[in-house]
Amino acid sequence: xxxxxxxxxxxxxxxxxxxxxxxxxxxxxxxxxxxxxxxxxxxxxxxxxxxxxxxxxxxxxxxxxxxxxxxxxxxxxxxxxxxxxxxxxxxxxxxxxxxxxxxxxxxxxxxxxxxxxxxxxxxxxxxxxxxxxxxxxxxxxxxxxxxxxxxxxxxxxxxxxxxxxxxxxxxxxxxxxxxxxxxxxxxxxxxxxxxxxxxxxxxxxxxxxxxxxxxxxxxxxxxxxxxxxxxxxxxxxxxxxxxxxxxxxxxxxxxxxxxxxxxxxxxxxxxxxxxxxxxxxxxxxxxxxxxxxxxxxxxxxxxxxxxxxxxxxxxxxxxxxxxxxxxxxxxxxxxx
Amino acid sequence: xxxxxxxxxxxxxxxxxxxxxxxxxxxxxxxxxxxxxxxxxxxxxxxxxxxxxxxxxxxxxxxxxxxxxxxxxxxxxxxxxxxxxxxxxxxxxxxxxxxxxxxxxxxxxxxxxxxxxxxxxxxxxxxxxxxxxxxxxxxxxxxxxxxxxxxxxxxxxxxxxxxxxxxxxxxxxxxxxxxxxxxxxxxxxxxxxxxxxxxxxxxxxxxxxxxxxxxxxxxxxxxxxxxxxxxxxxxxxxxxxxxxxxxxxxxxxxxxxxx
Numbered sequence: 369x370x371x372x373x374x375x376x377x378x379x380x381x382x383x384x385x386x387x388x389x390x391x392x393x394x395x396x397x398x399x400x401x402x403x404x405x406x407x408x409x410x411x412x413x414x415x416x417x418x419x420x421x422x423x424x425x426x427x428x429x430x431x432x433x434x435x436x437x438x439x440x441x442x443x444x445x446x447x448x449x450x451x452x453x454x455x456x457x458x459x460x461x462x463x464x465x466x467x468x469x470x471x472x473x474x475x476x477x478x479x480x481x482x483x484x485x486x487x488x489x490x491x492x493x494x495x496x497x498x499x500x501x502x503x504x505x506x507x508x509x510x511x512x513x514x515x516x517x518x519x520x521x522x523x524x525x526x527x528x529x530x531x532x533x534x535x536x537x538x539x540x541x542x543x544x545x546x547x548x549x550x551x552x553x554x555x556x557x558x559x560x561x562x563x564x565x566x567x568x569x570x571x572x573x574x575x576x577x578x579x580x581x582x583x584x585x586x587x588x589x590x591x592x593x594x595x596x597x598x599x600x601x602x603x604x605x606x607x608x609x610x611x612x613x614x615x616x617x618x619x620x621x622x623x624x625x626x627x628x629x630x631x632x633x634x635x636x637x638x639x640x641x642x643x644x645x646x647x648x649x650x651x652x653x654x655x656x657x658x659x660x661x662x663x664x665x666x667x668x669x670x671x672x673x674x675x676x677x678x679x680x681x682x683x684x685x686x687x688x689x690x691x692x693x694x695x696x697x698x699x700x701x702x703x704x
Numbered sequence: 705x706x707x708x709x710x711x712x713x714x715x716x717x718x719x720x721x722x723x724x725x726x727x728x729x730x731x732x733x734x735x736x737x738x739x740x741x742x743x744x745x746x747x748x749x750x751x752x753x754x755x756x757x758x759x760x761x762x763x764x765x766x767x768x769x770x771x772x773x774x775x776x777x778x779x780x781x782x783x784x785x786x787x788x789x790x791x792x793x794x795x796x797x798x799x800x801x802x803x804x805x806x807x808x809x810x811x812x813x814x815x816x817x818x819x820x821x822x823x824x825x826x827x828x829x830x831x832x833x834x835x836x837x838x839x840x841x842x843x844x845x846x847x848x849x850x851x852x853x854x855x856x857x858x859x860x861x862x863x864x865x866x867x868x869x870x871x872x873x874x875x876x877x878x879x880x881x882x883x884x885x886x887x888x889x890x891x892x893x894x895x896x897x898x899x900x901x902x903x904x905x906x907x908x909x910x911x912x913x914x915x916x917x918x919x920x921x922x923x924x925x926x927x928x929x930x931x932x933x934x935x936x937x938x939x940x941x942x943x944x945x946x947x948x949x950x951x952x953x954x955x956x957x958x959x960x961x962x963x
Contacts, residue, residue, distance in 0.1 A: 395963075435962070435963075438792070438795070438796050439795065440792060440795065440961070440962040441961035441962060441963065442959075442961060458795075458798055458799065458800045458801075459798055460798075461796060461797055461798040462797075462798045464796065465796070466792070466793060466796035467793075468789055468792040468793060470789075471789070471792075471793060472789050472790055473790065473793070474718065474721075474722060474790065476721070476722065476725055477721075485714055485718055486793070486794075486797065488710070488713075488714040489711055489715075489794065489797040489798075489799050490797050490798065491707065491710060491711070491798070530793070533793055534793075534796075543796075
């Protein structure tokens with residue numbers, strides 16, 4: 369059993385595609401000014417083939433973390449590796465794709481030309497470039513605009529170009545910074561489908577986002593960062609399954625005395641009266657309620673387990689985080 | 705090595721494509737060609753040595769307007785890429801920051817050399833039309849301007865890695881002006897009694913570029929003879945100086961945070 373557990377841990381370790389340990393980043397706003405800590409001992413890991421959501425309010429440190437992972441800025445302390453390589457290296461980036469937030473491209477180029485540019489940077493041979501670019505343009509729905517200049521593109525179209533350039537070299541790990549921001553519902557759905565396809569193809573996706581419904585819909589695991597601290601990291605299902613969960617039980621043909629007893633015990637949590645009622649009970653009470661109801665001759669119509677919404681979990685984490693580190697910046701400025 | 709060249713070349717060609725869309729480049733090129741053409745009118749005001757005046761003005765115009773293009777197009781070279789965040793997607797590929805910077809340098813150098821060729825063609829046309837003689841020394845004079853441009857573009861690249869375009873333009877113009885005075889400063893300082901002043905003048909001469917060493921205009925205009933070493937040494941000096949500047953620029957660009 370112990371050996372199995374060790375093997376499982378080893379397997380998990382081997383599957384880690386992104387590993388961040390104790391990442392710290394201080395920014396100095398200007399010469400002579402005291403530094404400000406924007407990341408504080410940030411640690412998390414992303415496994416092979418999963419969609420990982422990195423969630424936090426504005427200024428929490430999401431983009432800073434992503435920039436460190438992309439080698440654009442250097443950490444003050446801590447380590448980050450992608451596919452086992454330190455992020456300061458550049459050669460392994462052949463395996464990495466990146467879509468920055470609100471991507472900007474050379475607007476004088478066409479979609480086909482900009483993809484050709486990135487393909488050349490990625491070392492793709494001339495023979496492979498043409499079919500590869502055509503296939504990608506088709507995948508992101510830009511076939512019709514392949515030869516239009518990027519300056520004529522809408523935000524959603526530029527986002528698609530951004531995704532296409534991130535995938536041009538067939539990377540196994542893809543980083544997306546706010547991939548759905550500014551898109552209409554149709555655009556969001558299409559980008560979501562592309563991300564799900566990436567996972568289906570066996571790629572690992574790391575996604576910074578504000579849009580919690582998208583995270584809830586597609587992410588396997590999530591980290592919530594608040595004021596540079598990780599407040600939660602783990603499977604999204606665990607985050608949504610709190611200790612104080614409720615279930616809605618719908619009963620019919622209920623004897624009146626049982627209805628009265630339930631009314632007395634759960635008060636406003638009981639809805640409807642007479643033959644059919646709905647009662648919201650803590651998970652721990654579900655079994656006893658069902659036993660009592662069935663014993664009294666009632667019928668159970670349904671039992672629905674309530675899940676916490678990600679928004680609820682996110683707001684709780686932000687509130688707790690804000691309460692835990694209210695004066696962090698001031699302390700940092702006192703002790704730079 | 706081949707891999708590096710394959711990554712640098714797309715950056716260089718793209719920089720060239722971007723630079724030739726810059727309206728400032730065309731404005732400076734237009735005025736450069738205009739001054740070269742107007743040299744005929746200015747020469748007509750003089751009773752003597754009209755051909756020399758045409759070529760003096762022509763070569764000076766080529767030099768000044770080329771340097772203007774090198775500085776004012778080059779200053780935003782790196783800063784613009786970081787500001788517009790185009791650099792994010794580029795550096796996420798397997799290209800190093802040094803390769804990116806070398807590509808940008810090469811692209812701008814190709815741009816200014818291309819417009820230098822255009823101005824040289826205009827210069828040759830005006831000289832021929834005015835009956836002024838043209839020789840190999842004139843080609844060497846243009847080569848000298850090309851060498852000077854290689855140094856000035858490297859200076860602009862260096863400053864663009866760590867400061868704003870306005871400051872970079874200010875610094876690069878400063879280096880260009882002092883670069884044409886370093887010989888005189890060294891000569892003047894050498895006559896000073898104070899060893900500190902002498903040392904300072906020599907220090908400036910050694911550190912800042914000696915841009916006058918690339919000036920072969922007088923040889924071309926007056927038909928003076930040039931020995932191979934007169935061209936070879938400045939050429940080696942330009943290569944060495946450019947490598948030193950690019951080494952500093954890549955170091956600064958490698959260690960800086962791209963916020």
